[in-house]
Amino acid sequence: MDAIFETWDRIILLIKEEMKDAPFNSFIKPLEPVSIEDKKKLVTLKAPNKITKERIEGRWYNNQIRDSIRDVLGPDYDFKLVLPEDIKPAKPARKASPAVSKFTGNPINPKYTFKNFVQGKSNHFAAASALAVARGPFDTFNPLFIYGGVGLGKTHLICAIANEIITRMPELDVMYITAETFVNDYISSMRDKSMTEFRDKYRHVDVLIVDDIQFLAGKDASQEEFFHTFDELHNGERQIILTSDKPPGELQNIQSRLASRFGWSMTADINPPELETRIAILNKKAENEGLDITPGLMEGIEYIAEHIESNVRDMEGALTRLISHSKLANEPINREYAQRVLKDIIQDNRLRVTPDKIKEAVAERLEVEVKDMESNKRSSNIVYSRRIAMYLCREKLGIPYQRIGELFGGKDHSTVITSCRDIEASMKVNNQLSTIIKEIEEQLR
Numbered sequence: 001m002d003a004i005f006e007t008w009d010r011i012i013l014l015i016k017e018e019m020k021d022a023p024f025n026s027f028i029k030p031l032e033p034v035s036i037e038d039k040k041k042l043v044t045l046k047a048p049n050k051i052t053k054e055r056i057e058g059r060w061y062n063n064q065i066r067d068s069i070r071d072v073l074g075p076d077y078d079f080k081l082v083l084p085e086d087i088k089p090a091k092p093a094r095k096a097s098p099a100v101s102k103f104t105g106n107p108i109n110p111k112y113t114f115k116n117f118v119q120g121k122s123n124h125f126a127a128a129s130a131l132a133v134a135r136g137p138f139d140t141f142n143p144l145f146i147y148g149g150v151g152l153g154k155t156h157l158i159c160a161i162a163n164e165i166i167t168r169m170p171e172l173d174v175m176y177i178t179a180e181t182f183v184n185d186y187i188s189s190m191r192d193k194s195m196t197e198f199r200d201k202y203r204h205v206d207v208l209i210v211d212d213i214q215f216l217a218g219k220d221a222s223q224e225e226f227f228h229t230f231d232e233l234h235n236g237e238r239q240i241i242l243t244s245d246k247p248p249g250e251l252q253n254i255q256s257r258l259a260s261r262f263g264w265s266m267t268a269d270i271n272p273p274e275l276e277t278r279i280a281i282l283n284k285k286a287e288n289e290g291l292d293i294t295p296g297l298m299e300g301i302e303y304i305a306e307h308i309e310s311n312v313r314d315m316e317g318a319l320t321r322l323i324s325h326s327k328l329a330n331e332p333i334n335r336e337y338a339q340r341v342l343k344d345i346i347q348d349n350r351l352r353v354t355p356d357k358i359k360e361a362v363a364e365r366l367e368v369e370v371k372d373m374e375s376n377k378r379s380s381n382i383v384y385s386r387r388i389a390m391y392l393c394r395e396k397l398g399i400p401y402q403r404i405g406e407l408f409g410g411k412d413h414s415t416v417i418t419s420c421r422d423i424e425a426s427m428k429v430n431n432q433l434s435t436i437i438k439e440i441e442e443q444l445r
Contacts, residue, residue, distance in 0.1 A: 004167045006115065007072065008033040014068040019061075027056055028065070034087060036073070038135050038168040043069050043079040046087060053081045105175040106211075108166075111288075112159035118284050120277025123153060126268035130157045133241065134164035137172070137207055141266035143240035147247050148270030149398065151313035154243040157270075158209050161241060165207055172206040179215035183222045203232040207239040213262070214244045217253040227258045234261075245398060271403050278305035278315060285316050289323065300338035307346045309354065318345050353444050355393050355407050361443045362389040365436060374409045388437065390416050391423035396444070 012031075016024050030052060034044040045065075047053035056062055069077050114134070119127045126148075132140045146154050162176045182202070189198035202208065208229075216223050233240055244251060247269065248262035273281065282301040286293060293301075300322050308315045325341045326333045339346075363370045366385045373386045386408060393404050394416075401420075405411040427434045 004033045004036055006113075007036060007167070011065075011068045011072050014071055015064055018064055018068075023061070027052055027061055031081075034082065035170050036168045041074070041076045041078065043073070043077060045079055045081050047081050047083060050083060053083060056081060105177045106181055108159050108162045108174075108176050110163060112156045113163055114160045116284065116288065117153065117156055117160055118277060118281045120273050120280065122271040122273045122277060123148075123157075126154075126157060126270045129266060129268040130161050131164075133239065134161040135168070137165055137169075137239040138237055142237075143234070143242060143262075143265040145242045145244065145248055145262060145265035145267045146270065147244045147267065147400070149245060149272065149311075151311035152270045152272060153312055154270060155211055158211060158241055158243055162207070162209055173204070174207040174209070175202070175205045176209040176211070178211045179213050182210065182226060183215065183219055186222050186225050199229070202229050205233070205238065207241070208233055209241040211243050212245070213242045214246065214251055216258075217251065220255065223255050223258050227255070227261065230258070230261050234264075247400060250400075269400055269403070271400075272309060273312065275305055278309070278312075281312055282315060282319050285319055286323075291323065294333075296332050296334040296337075299335040300333045303335050303338040304342065314345075318342050321345065353396050355397065355399065355404075357444060358392045358396065358440075359389050361440045362392065365440050365443070374407075376409060387419040387423050388433075388440070390419045392437070392440065392444075394420045396441070 012028060015028050019028065030048045032046045034046050036043050047056065056065070065079060066077075069079055114127070114131055117127060126146050129141055129144060130146065133142070133144050146157060148154055159176060162174050165172060165174050185198060185202075189195050216226060230240065242262065242265065247267055248259060248265060251259060251262070254262075279301060282305060283293060286297060286301065291297065301319065304315055304318045304322070308318060322333060322338055322341055325331075326337070331337060359370045359373060362368075362385050363373065366381065366388070368382055368385045372382050373389055375382075377383075390404050390408060393399050393407065394401070399407075401413040401416040404416045405413050408416075423433070423437075427437065
């Protein structure tokens, strides 16, 4: 419901600009948003009494409300007014009370909205796909499969989908879970002989959102149950949304028929954000904390963004620590203060393996230049070094093939796949290559 009120707040701000205070306070301010139905292009508003409803419908306020709604939501939207007695009590399932069933979903963080999600080149397609599903479930991108590394915003996006659908179509039954929750519920239902309740809960939702689907790997019985759940929902034209650390075709220890179902999905990847997006993410975090972006705070934000590159969660954690220390010590934030307070966090982050560290380690061991590995040079020692670096990026970090290609000067993903497979095959018969890679891995550790 928070998102409905956020949208309504934007609408009434527009209305207020065109009205005098007296009629605005008498007729517009008492209205309350009930629902926003995307399919019907309809906003339902509750008037406090019959007199207010009739006054609005009989005066120009009617057009003013409609025009402002269309400015915010789109040209085809309209609205209707209802009275308190016209509103039916909400279904118990919408309350998300733990008492409804022991198989209720995971809590959906209300702060995870599209409004709070910062877009950049690294996540633009995933965000656009998620928004399309949120505004038109069942019709667009079903199933939707979002993948990427830890801490890059997958959970934020899928919770934003859930919050948006609940706001726009409150009549739908939306369930958000982790794959671990699904497995635990399955085990519990087997133990308690409550499989009927388990299946009823999971197979009769309108929208099923499952985070970290790779957790099903190696759990054959749970995979079997999820396969049938997937089929039941998909055949019933219900929306399915999944996330993983890898694309569907690269998941390990997943039954082939379940993997083929995942392959039906519209896939969208999230990559580590570039510097500008990292700064924008931290700015948004500071704004959400109610802080003014002073020059000193901006220096701290830039310092964090420059030194923590691959994990949004770590960046936000560093900013929270910086702000907390500043408040407790009553000291202003600037770059020097950030360096002092975040010294251990930045050092820990530097010790983590990154694509750049892999390139540097390979270049040092094989006596080539990093810039040559990133170029189109085809000399044997450069190609050899490039292939090893690509293989390690894939093996150590699980980076998608397409992203690895971008990291090495825009190479085609098929080239990356071939390189990784060649190195993996050669290691089985080439002891010298195995030794070189072990030495590089030791250096990275």
